[in-house]
Amino acid sequence: MAEIVMTNLVKTYPGTKNRATDDISLHVDDGEFLVLVGPSGCGKTTLLRMIAGLESPDVGSVHIGGRDVTDLPARQRDLSMVFQSYAIFPHMRVRQNIAFGLTMRKTPKAEIERRVAEAAEMLHLTDYLDRYPAQLSGGQRQRVAVARAIVVDTGVLLMDEPLSNLDALLRMQFRTELKRIVAKLGTTTVYVTHDQAEALSLGDRVAVMRDGRIAQIGPPLDVYDAPADEFVGGFLGAPPMNFLPAHVDRTGDRVELVLGDQRLPAPDTLGGHAGGTVTVGVRAENVEVADGEAPDRVAARVEVVEPTGSAILLTVDLAGRPVKVQTPPTQRVGAGDTVWLAVDPNRMHFYDPATGAALRPAGTAGVPAPRDAG
Amino acid sequence: MAEIVMTNLVKTYPGTKNRATDDISLHVDDGEFLVLVGPSGCGKTTLLRMIAGLESPDVGSVHIGGRDVTDLPARQRDLSMVFQSYAIFPHMRVRQNIAFGLTMRKTPKAEIERRVAEAAEMLHLTDYLDRYPAQLSGGQRQRVAVARAIVVDTGVLLMDEPLSNLDALLRMQFRTELKRIVAKLGTTTVYVTHDQAEALSLGDRVAVMRDGRIAQIGPPLDVYDAPADEFVGGFLGAPPMNFLPAHVDRTGDRVELVLGDQRLPAPDTLGGHAGGTVTVGVRAENVEVADGEAPDRVAARVEVVEPTGSAILLTVDLAGRPVKVQTPPTQRVGAGDTVWLAVDPNRMHFYDPATGAALRPAGTAGVPAPRDAG
Amino acid sequence: MTGPATTATPAPAPRGEAKTATATTAAARRRRARRRTVLVQTACIAITLFMGVPIYLVALAALSSREALNEFPLALLPTDPSFETMRVFLTSTGVTGAFVNSIEVGLLSLVLSLALGVPAGYAVARYAFRGREPYQLFLLMTRALPIVVLSVPLARVFLGTGLYDTTYAVALLHTALALPTTVLITSAIFVAVPAEHEEAAMVFGATPARAFTRVVLPQALPGIAAAAIFTFVTSWNEVLGAAILTFNRRTLPAQVLSTLSDSPLAYRFAGGFALVVPALVFIAFMRRYLLNMWGTTIR
Amino acid sequence: GGSSTSGADGGEGAVNFLSTQFTPVEERQRFETILSERVKAAPVAYNPVAPGVFASTLTSQADAGNMQISLVGGVHGDLAPHAQRFENLDDLASKLTDRRFPDEIAELGRLGGAGTMYIPWMQASYVLAVHKRALEWLPAGADVQNLTYDQFLTWMRDAQRGNGGKPVLGLPCGPKGLVHRFFQGYLLPSYTGGQITTFRNPDAVTAWQYMKELWALTAPASTNFDNMQEPLARGEVLVAWDHVARLVNAPAASPGDWVMAPAPRGPKGLGYMLIVAGLAIPRGAPELDLAKSVIEALTTPDVQTEVLRRNAFFPVVDAPPATDLPPAIALEAEAVRRQQDADGTIVALPPVGIGARDGEVSQVFLNTFKEICLDGRGVQQVLDAQATQLNTILDEVKVPCWRPDPVGAEQTCRVA
Amino acid sequence: MPVPVLLIAPSVVFLAALFLWPVIVGVSQAFTGTDGVTLAHLRRMLDDPYFWPAVRNTALLIVVLIPLQFAFALAMALLLRSRPRLSSFYFYVWCVPLAVSDLAAGLIWLSILTDRGYLNSVLAHLGLGDGFAWLSYQNPTTMFIAVLLAELWRATSLVLVIVVAGLQNIPRDYDEAAAVFGAGYWQRLRHVILPQLRPSLQVALILRTILGLQTFAVAQALTGRNFPLLVGETYQWYVGLQNERVAAAIALVILAVSIGTAMVYLRVLRDPSIQGRR
Numbered sequence A, B: 001m002a003e004i005v006m007t008n009l010v011k012t013y014p015g016t017k018n019r020a021t022d023d024i025s026l027h028v029d030d031g032e033f034l035v036l037v038g039p040s041g042c043g044k045t046t047l048l049r050m051i052a053g054l055e056s057p058d059v060g061s062v063h064i065g066g067r068d069v070t071d072l073p074a075r076q077r078d079l080s081m082v083f084q085s086y087a088i089f090p091h092m093r094v095r096q097n098i099a100f101g102l103t104m105r106k107t108p109k110a111e112i113e114r115r116v117a118e119a120a121e122m123l124h125l126t127d128y129l130d131r132y133p134a135q136l137s138g139g140q141r142q143r144v145a146v147a148r149a150i151v152v153d154t155g156v157l158l159m160d161e162p163l164s165n166l167d168a169l170l171r172m173q174f175r176t177e178l179k180r181i182v183a184k185l186g187t188t189t190v191y192v193t194h195d196q197a198e199a200l201s202l203g204d205r206v207a208v209m210r211d212g213r214i215a216q217i218g219p220p221l222d223v224y225d226a227p228a229d230e231f232v233g234g235f236l237g238a239p240p241m242n243f244l245p246a247h248v249d250r251t252g253d254r255v256e257l258v259l260g261d262q263r264l265p266a267p268d269t270l271g272g273h274a275g276g277t278v279t280v281g282v283r284a285e286n287v288e289v290a291d292g293e294a295p296d297r298v299a300a301r302v303e304v305v306e307p308t309g310s311a312i313l314l315t316v317d318l319a320g321r322p323v324k325v326q327t328p329p330t331q332r333v334g335a336g337d338t339v340w341l342a343v344d345p346n347r348m349h350f351y352d353p354a355t356g357a358a359l360r361p362a363g364t365a366g367v368p369a370p371r372d373a374g
Numbered sequence C: 001m002t003g004p005a006t007t008a009t010p011a012p013a014p015r016g017e018a019k020t021a022t023a024t025t026a027a028a029r030r031r032r033a034r035r036r037t038v039l040v041q042t043a044c045i046a047i048t049l050f051m052g053v054p055i056y057l058v059a060l061a062a063l064s065s066r067e068a069l070n071e072f073p074l075a076l077l078p079t080d081p082s083f084e085t086m087r088v089f090l091t092s093t094g095v096t097g098a099f100v101n102s103i104e105v106g107l108l109s110l111v112l113s114l115a116l117g118v119p120a121g122y123a124v125a126r127y128a129f130r131g132r133e134p135y136q137l138f139l140l141m142t143r144a145l146p147i148v149v150l151s152v153p154l155a156r157v158f159l160g161t162g163l164y165d166t167t168y169a170v171a172l173l174h175t176a177l178a179l180p181t182t183v184l185i186t187s188a189i190f191v192a193v194p195a196e197h198e199e200a201a202m203v204f205g206a207t208p209a210r211a212f213t214r215v216v217l218p219q220a221l222p223g224i225a226a227a228a229i230f231t232f233v234t235s236w237n238e239v240l241g242a243a244i245l246t247f248n249r250r251t252l253p254a255q256v257l258s259t260l261s262d263s264p265l266a267y268r269f270a271g272g273f274a275l276v277v278p279a280l281v282f283i284a285f286m287r288r289y290l291l292n293m294w295g296t297t298i299r
Numbered sequence D: 001g002g003s004s005t006s007g008a009d010g011g012e013g014a015v016n017f018l019s020t021q022f023t024p025v026e027e028r029q030r031f032e033t034i035l036s037e038r039v040k041a042a043p044v045a046y047n048p049v050a051p052g053v054f055a056s057t058l059t060s061q062a063d064a065g066n067m068q069i070s071l072v073g074g075v076h077g078d079l080a081p082h083a084q085r086f087e088n089l090d091d092l093a094s095k096l097t098d099r100r101f102p103d104e105i106a107e108l109g110r111l112g113g114a115g116t117m118y119i120p121w122m123q124a125s126y127v128l129a130v131h132k133r134a135l136e137w138l139p140a141g142a143d144v145q146n147l148t149y150d151q152f153l154t155w156m157r158d159a160q161r162g163n164g165g166k167p168v169l170g171l172p173c174g175p176k177g178l179v180h181r182f183f184q185g186y187l188l189p190s191y192t193g194g195q196i197t198t199f200r201n202p203d204a205v206t207a208w209q210y211m212k213e214l215w216a217l218t219a220p221a222s223t224n225f226d227n228m229q230e231p232l233a234r235g236e237v238l239v240a241w242d243h244v245a246r247l248v249n250a251p252a253a254s255p256g257d258w259v260m261a262p263a264p265r266g267p268k269g270l271g272y273m274l275i276v277a278g279l280a281i282p283r284g285a286p287e288l289d290l291a292k293s294v295i296e297a298l299t300t301p302d303v304q305t306e307v308l309r310r311n312a313f314f315p316v317v318d319a320p321p322a323t324d325l326p327p328a329i330a331l332e333a334e335a336v337r338r339q340q341d342a343d344g345t346i347v348a349l350p351p352v353g354i355g356a357r358d359g360e361v362s363q364v365f366l367n368t369f370k371e372i373c374l375d376g377r378g379v380q381q382v383l384d385a386q387a388t389q390l391n392t393i394l395d396e397v398k399v400p401c402w403r404p405d406p407v408g409a410e411q412t413c414r415v416a
Numbered sequence E: 001m002p003v004p005v006l007l008i009a010p011s012v013v014f015l016a017a018l019f020l021w022p023v024i025v026g027v028s029q030a031f032t033g034t035d036g037v038t039l040a041h042l043r044r045m046l047d048d049p050y051f052w053p054a055v056r057n058t059a060l061l062i063v064v065l066i067p068l069q070f071a072f073a074l075a076m077a078l079l080l081r082s083r084p085r086l087s088s089f090y091f092y093v094w095c096v097p098l099a100v101s102d103l104a105a106g107l108i109w110l111s112i113l114t115d116r117g118y119l120n121s122v123l124a125h126l127g128l129g130d131g132f133a134w135l136s137y138q139n140p141t142t143m144f145i146a147v148l149l150a151e152l153w154r155a156t157s158l159v160l161v162i163v164v165a166g167l168q169n170i171p172r173d174y175d176e177a178a179a180v181f182g183a184g185y186w187q188r189l190r191h192v193i194l195p196q197l198r199p200s201l202q203v204a205l206i207l208r209t210i211l212g213l214q215t216f217a218v219a220q221a222l223t224g225r226n227f228p229l230l231v232g233e234t235y236q237w238y239v240g241l242q243n244e245r246v247a248a249a250i251a252l253v254i255l256a257v258s259i260g261t262a263m264v265y266l267r268v269l270r271d272p273s274i275q276g277r278r
Ligand SMILES: Nc1ncnc2c1ncn2[C@@H]1O[C@H](COP(=O)(O)OP(=O)(O)OP(=O)(O)O)[C@@H](O)[C@H]1O
Pocket: A134, A135, A136, A137, A138, A139, A140, A165, B013, B014, B015, B016, B020, B038, B039, B040, B041, B042, B043, B044, B045, B046, B047, B084
């Protein structure tokens, strides 16, 4: 039982005007894996530190496993943490660093050895166990920090960008392992990352933070597919969601979006906004790119072609605005070509141009298409 | 004129057995943007430090702009650097930190102010100019390190994972800006990253390192599409390239790959290996997934479905081996389904099962399909 | 584990009766925290009394009349302050001159010992050169030999140079006495300054000297301040060397302290107290550098 | 650089005067007044220092051949180690015959050699200071001005009893105290008639036995007392023996409460020690002639009386008895006079001619005291052991004995 | 010339210019007599009744005092580190004894502990007897405690200041990390703070020991020669007995002990994790 309940957490660092976290309330279930994302400086670390007991909130409380721990020192909270700055002990060898949490818990020697060896193996640190941190590369240091956190079996695991300095391959391997460990131990995990793929593949839920507040929280694909506002849509996903202002027009039964002098079919539910202007949000990968003209397609001029390996990212000019669209790597297009774009109306999201908030009642965006999820 | 020529650089850290860089020779053209990638601990930072003059090589030399700088101290090499661990000065405010390089160069006050403001603006640090580093978030600190490096106008710019702690959006914005600056000033840049997209979109060339050696160097898509060996193929790209052992069979004119009891057409050039076994490398996005059976397709059972946002990643079982394939997010498949896979023979890469090296003379893999590149 | 809570619930679920329980433990915890604060304060006050009361007593004695000091039990409060002994003491021959000399010597020693000692401390901290340990022992050797047995040859060294009976001679001697302290203390602090900061400075075009002054030195300020305090108070209180090397240009301790034990008790207190005050002012001034000012250190 | 601290900025034409006397702030102040008012020959930069510094300064300057001091002043023991570093002052001595220095004092100035090495400057002695409250326990028939050691012992015993068991006697046994002079010049001469030769004879055993008893009646805090005027003034002890200059402040506040008396007498007489301070001129001193004029000025009866009046050091010249002395000094002057004029006095001198070993000889007496009184060792056994030590030193220096031991020019002094 | 040599050269030259000759003269005094080389002074030293007590007392004082002092200084530094209210005032007061010379310190403590001093005055005001002879040679225990107390007062600030300066450069990160991993206060102290403080502690230990071997004024003021210390004996022989040769012999003993302990400290407390030295 280690669910985390944060209630109205407010924290302002002394000497600053803005709140680092602004009235955050959040409930992380026992054993849940919550991923925290948000722009740099939005308060993610601060939130973790308050859970850990390293920072005491100005207002609000933190409960872990039903206990009010707001005033409890860190070491009594039964948690472990990967620090963004690693904070591995320079005066200890890697082995002692990894073993630190176990040593503090007076785990038997043999057990410590076994677990350290295991963690080191997992993070490819076995050869470095007898080095001092100063003798390691940046990524190796980060791995020590991660290893130190995962060897101890605590109720709560906090990880602050634990893999930022590792290569994709290692990161992927570790992700799988972490999933396994966490599931096995039932650890409640809060995980900060900037990596899209990590957020979507690891999290039971994703919380998107902005300026010290939670902008949206929900299962990864919900958040990805149906961002609650322009900010979330723009923030999650690489490339970010495209946002275009469009006029809504109803011609008989048909609801259409007017983009410049071209038209695209819109979902019927948008009918209520007929005659008005909305912001259309659509992801690059939800735009279908065709070489030839067809009904219900709009023409656009290709401006930039960026191969990203697994796909090609095009920046096209649509009604005078840059739009990012994605095509499979097999597509042959060049800058200056004209392409024809189509969008499944169900993949469109609509936002209030004034507030940026999703127009939920009027669209289907709130109900994501059903998906299989592993 | 600031091309960098490294010749036979060998470096072994005292107290360690392995070479951190092992006889590296590398030529970076004046104004070129070289991206350095490689697994954690492979020697990237060490290489940068030798270019910067912070580490002196045991063997070998470094020339910058035609001058032998091997024994020249860092400050006389006219370069700037983003340190992996930032190394920003804790006793200086952000403003002084960013201005440091300019101050050392005795730039006029007004000029310093202008440039610092510009860099701060670009990295969204304007509000934090009067803070001490201890009062910043991790990402903000990293941005200070980046800003400090880009305000000075030097011949060589070294960046060691400069964006690892930043969110994708900021990273993308900065990438665009960096490209602009570097192009404008003609700075020779060596850039270490773990980010696939960064490597492919920023680099004029990409160098893949492994165990202190350069495994492959070339234009990004060459390296991506035609990895020189299994290591590079497995390392670059997320997910990594799939590798499958296959028997080569020639039936009349037709060269085929035998995978278990299924067959796939292979390029004719592989004919020379008929009767032998090769390792086939194919990228997830180059596997075409169809719901129905067709000639020249092989059947596979879906095991894991992982939505990554812009696509769906399937892990399928092909002839008893896991293979990652990618489908557009519109595809509907579930675990346990059977799918039919096809691969364009030109997208296949072949490797010697014993050495892992590409079978160049026998395949077309060495010559990538022509592409437009931005 | 597929069904996490659908929304971000603002309030914790299991409240109810548990609420009061957690409330009381929270209160208990706060009480414990308060008890801790009280404990820390008590300890601080106790130590402050131990460290401060003797100084209070000297001040008290220095401002008491001669007769008051002969009473028993002694008064513990300044019921009848008398500035007479203090006045006589402060106006006695040479005290002003000696005061000026002491300041001169103290500051000169400070500057010299930092100038010589800080680079050496840096070398000891940063470089693993051969002779590092012998060098440290060499430094200590000059301090480990009781200076009294060196007094005559030392005086002769200065007599031979024409520096005898000048404040420079005393400053040089005090520099030598403070040098081991300066080197060792600063070296202990320099090790803690990340070498990477220095490397960064050099990459950005700083000469080694500038990298040192702009980047390393500010971070080592606490150690420099500690060393400076030692140098100054050592010099300020040193008697024997100053007495042997000067004749007509005494420092305050040489002028006063050396013969203080022969003076009546009241003068001893007055002299002792008068000597302490300037050193206290100096420490008050240097103290803030001992605590670094840019928040917590980061790496 | 540096600012002058000597009051006379000892530059050209000034006399640098290094001295071990008048170190306390007030005494120094008063003596400087005398110098500036009465010594017109030259400005004098007066520099009182501790004896250790005195020796180091003199030695180093002499060794370096760079003498910057024109005049030195100190007690016999301060000057004796430096005999070979001083100018011969025979000419000055003959010029000053009108001062009529007592022979024994003038003799001391020759430092065991033939020529005059220092000119006598001042003299002093040790007496008893007694608070009148202690007189109530004085044994019947005893005269405080004419005590025997046995009466003294009885008195102290009664006084301790009367004082609620707390001793009333104090002796200056602190690290800078002068208690060894008590053994060398008072106790032992009074009991044995000698100082060195009789060091371990049966009389000496008696004397030390006596000392042991006396110590039992002495305040234990004495081992911290460097001078006795303060414990006396504080009322910590009521009776004390010490150097006059170290007693003078005790009666200062209320002279009416105090009595000053000569030391007690023993079986062999009243032993007392003559303390002489002298003035010498180091070889190679600058301003030699001015320094001589200063010596002349300082030995005029007028200045000598003034020094007594202000700083409680007695004249060494034939000066008319001073009137208008401050009460405390008058008390002391009276006691010193009585001590000198008493019947059967035995004058003891501080060691003569043994130079730098003066301190070591004194230490032998101190060690004897420590072992007998503090450590409680057997008297004879301690005396034998210490006698060996003493002889070791004396054998090295090979000098004839000094008073009260039999003075014979050709024979070296040893413990019998 | 290598950089470190250039950096230490000025101090070496300076000290050598000033001290080389005096040290040679001073040291050689111990072994030369009127007729050549001799061990007589050493024998004299060994035979002196004060020598062995001085050795014993010095050793006792160092062995008891220094651990006490370090514990005390650390406690003070850690109290300050928890940033109590008024901490800067406390810190200042705790530094005050630094400003006091050892002669003055002796005077101060004598005035407190002497029979009619402040301590007994307080006791008298409280009606608790009329004075105990704390410093009497008959009460060696209180005498020793008095010296200990006075030295603790006088010289702990030195350690405190070095430790506080050292603490400034330890990032709080490490402490926080340790706390998160379940380390209690004492564990953090033992596993994180003290190891990182090692260079400062090493230096403080060396300096404190060497300076400790050099001070005697306080003990002398409080106990006279009842509690002889080695340096005190050096002064006694040099100043009081004017025998600089035996004084030099004792000084050599002090020198040997100082350098010996310093060497041990340098070796034993060497930091294995510092590999970053060039
Ligand atoms: N100071 C050092 N002493 C000893 N070994 C070192 C030192 N610095 C790095 N190494 C080792 O040298 C190898 C290369 O290190 P380097 O820092 O160049 O790796 P990197 O490619 O930058 O890795 P990362 O991506 O993790 O930062 C690593 O195995 C590392 O353990």
